[in-house]
Amino acid sequence: MEAVTKLDPVIDIRGLALSFEQNGQRTDVLRGLDLAVEQGEFIALVGASGVGKSTLLRVLMGLAAPTAGTVQVHPDPAAERPMALVFQDARLLPWRRVWSNVAFGLEKTSLNKAERRKRAMQALSVVGLADLAERWPWQLSGGQRQRVSLARALAVRPSILLMDEPFSALDVATREGLQDELIRVWRQMGKTIVFVTHDIDEAIYLADRIVALGGKPGEVKAVRTVDQPRPRKRGSIAMQDLAALVKADISAEGAPQRDDWVI
Ligand SMILES: Nc1ncnc2c1ncn2[C@@H]1O[C@H](COP(=O)(O)OP(=O)(O)OP(=O)(O)O)[C@@H](O)[C@H]1O
Ligand SMILES: [Mg+2]
Numbered sequence: 039m040e041a042v043t044k045l046d047p048v049i050d051i052r053g054l055a056l057s058f059e060q061n062g063q064r065t066d067v068l069r070g071l072d073l074a075v076e077q078g079e080f081i082a083l084v085g086a087s088g089v090g091k092s093t094l095l096r097v098l099m100g101l102a103a104p105t106a107g108t109v110q111v112h113p114d115p116a117a118e119r120p121m122a123l124v125f126q127d128a129r130l131l132p133w134r135r136v137w138s139n140v141a142f143g144l145e146k147t148s149l150n151k152a153e154r155r156k157r158a159m160q161a162l163s164v165v166g167l168a169d170l171a172e173r174w175p176w177q178l179s180g181g182q183r184q185r186v187s188l189a190r191a192l193a194v195r196p197s198i199l200l201m202d203e204p205f206s207a208l209d210v211a212t213r214e215g216l217q218d219e220l221i222r223v224w225r226q227m228g229k230t231i232v233f234v235t236h237d238i239d240e241a242i243y244l245a246d247r248i249v250a251l252g253g254k255p256g257e258v259k260a261v262r263t264v265d266q267p268r269p270r271k272r273g274s275i276a277m278q279d280l281a282a283l284v285k286a287d288i289s290a291e292g293a294p295q296r297d298d299w300v301i
Contacts, residue, residue, distance in 0.1 A: 046112045047074035048198060048230045049098065053107035055255070056093060067093050069255035071107070075232065077114060080224055082241035083234045085251030085259075085288055091234045094251075095200045098232070099123055113197030114230075118147075122191035126203040128183035130175040136186055137162065137171040143194045161189040164223055181212035185219070192223070198230045206236060214272070217243055221268060238281050238288075243270055248280075250287035260287035 054071040057064050067090045075081050083091050096102040097109055099121055113120040122143070130139045140158035149157065162168045165185040175183060184204055191199055205213040217240060224231055235241050241248045245264055252259035262284060266276060 045077055046110075048077045048079075048112055048114070049073065049075040049232070050110040050112070051107070054094075054097065054104050054109060055106040056090070056097060056102065057105045057255075066255040068097075068257070069253075070257050071251075073249060073258060075230060078228050078230055080231045080244060080246045081233065082245035082248045083232060083251065084236070084238060084241050084248060084284060085256065087236070089251045089253075090256035091251060092202055094256075095123065095202055095232065095234060098198075098200060111198070114228075117197035117229075118195040120196065121198045121200055122194050122196035124184075124187055124191045124199065124201040124204045126206055128175075128180075128187040130183060130186060132175050134175075135171070136167070136173050136175065136178070139175065139186060140190045140193050143190060157193050158189070161193040162186070164192055164226070165189045165219065179212075181208055181216060184208065184216060188220070188223070192227070196229065198232065201231065201233045203234055203236065205240070213240070218269070220244065225268075238284050239272070239277070241284065242277050242280050243272060248284055250284055252288055252290060259290055260284075262287070 051071060051073040054068055055066070056068040057066045071094070083094065085091055093102060097104055098111070111120055131142065134142065137155060137158045140161050141154040144154045144157055147154075159168055159171060162171055165188050167182060167185050167189065170178065170182065175186070178186065188204070205216050208216065220231075221244065233241075233244060242264055248262045248264060249258055250260045250262070251257065262280065264280065270277065
């Protein structure tokens with residue numbers, strides 16, 4: 039019989055601990071954190087403010103070093119970069135036009151200016167903003183700015199998209215529009231996404247699995263699988279039930295819930 043070979047997880051975190059030292063004082067932020075993310079998965083990371091969500095993304099990006107444990111990343115070999123990060127605020131450079139902001143991350147590559155512009159235009163088309171390419175950032179709405187920042191991340195062709203509360207500063211209608219947009223982009227491009235959010239409904243609407251961080255130092259309290267077909271129905275009974283479970287995961291004290299629950 040032929041052996042079934044399972045692909046390595048694209049992200050494999052084992053026993054991750056991280057402490058910050060400041061003025062001789064140690065703060066333990068993360069402890070004993072295990073997480074494996076499969077290629078093409080959409081993971082939502084939820085948890086109270088200060089639990090270490092952004093720190094975990096920084097560790098994945100290689101911007102913060104673990105105190106203990108291992109973090110392995112096995113990016114899709116077809117991708118040009120392992121990862122790109124999208125923040126809560128778009129962080130566009132005001133002196134560059136929209137297309138030039140999107141092309142910014144390509145400047146250290148071997149692509150010439152025409153190729154960079156072409157790549158930027160492709161990424162802008164993916165997020166539906168090609169016709170705004172010549173505008174300045176101040177001529178955009180908040181939602182459009184976030185789409186430009188998503189395009190800038192896509193332009194470098196990463197295997198994994200890390201997103202740190204990218205829609206939390208937007209009004210509900212814009213946020214929901216961008217959630218649908220993101221799902222469309224994700225399905226079209228087959229990327230792995232790790233999406234940090236405070237909004238449990240957003241996590242349930244978007245993700246394949248929801249990872250709840252909790253405790254001090256932070257650890258994985260529960261992992262829940264959202265077994266709902268897409269497009270998902272906002273506010274359905276199944277989604278509300280799951281929201282109640284995730285809310286409890288986040289606030290729960292005591293032993294982590296290690297089972298994979300399916301609704
Ligand atoms: N460079 C640093 N030096 C010292 N402590 C830090 C540093 N960066 C983060 N921390 C601390 O680590 C903890 C986790 O911070 P982090 O930003 O990861 O939280 P978070 O879960 O993203 O919170 P939020 O939901 O508010 O964004 C906090 O207590 C924070 O004060
Ligand atoms: Mg944060």
